[in-house]
Amino acid sequence: MAAWQVLIDFESDTKLSEEMAFDVSERLGEHGAVPSFELGGTQGSIVMCVDAEDVIEAARQGLEYTGQALPDCKLTPNNLEVTEWGKAVEHLHDPLYPEVVGYAEIARLAGVTRQRARMFPKIVDFPKPVIETAQGALYTKSAIEAWLERRTRKAKKA
Incomplete structure (x- = not known):
């Protein structure tokens, strides 16, 4: 079993709200989930940590947890990134902006x-x-x- 960072970008069939973001954080708290929503819009993303045997299982779990966290929304994923936890932590030190x-x-x-x-x-x-x-x-x-x-x-x- 290994730890993986899963990032899912999606589009929702309903408008996303600040309250929904708090709900996601609460529902996926054990996974350290961090939602980012276009407030009043339909675009969003969630990054979380999952434990899985391999990258495919980590992706499946991430998609499943995202759907469970927003049960009243029909979500269409448009980007899915799965990274080994150690590599994800290394990338935290990369600057967001060029020098x-x-x-x-x-x-x-x-x-x-x-x-x-x-x-x-x-x-x-x-x-x-x-x-x-x-x-x-x-x-x-x-x-x-x-x-x-x-x-x-x-x-x-x-």
Whole structure:
């Protein structure tokens, strides 16, 4: 017997409410279930822990428990993910958002001054910012690194 994390995304034939989310948490409390509903809408998801012999049994149990937790709804699953518990815990440390950098970090990565880095957005193929803050634009670090790599290759060819 092994522990599995089961995530089920579904659509309901009835509108989902905050009260229904509390009911799911209570009914599936022994499985540590966490519901997430589009309040007033029909989309939802539930993540829970189940003990099962294998991935197929874990998926079956997750679907069964979800149906039992929302007995007055006809649910249509549209996504089902089953992950070994240890792997699921490892993924908790993965950042939800990509690493972002500002002009000081871009200058350091490019080996130029901050003033020069602030001129980069005027270059046609420079990445677009993902966030605009009062202190300035923020860019994904991976996009900046890829752009700098392309820029370096072009400079070497010339």
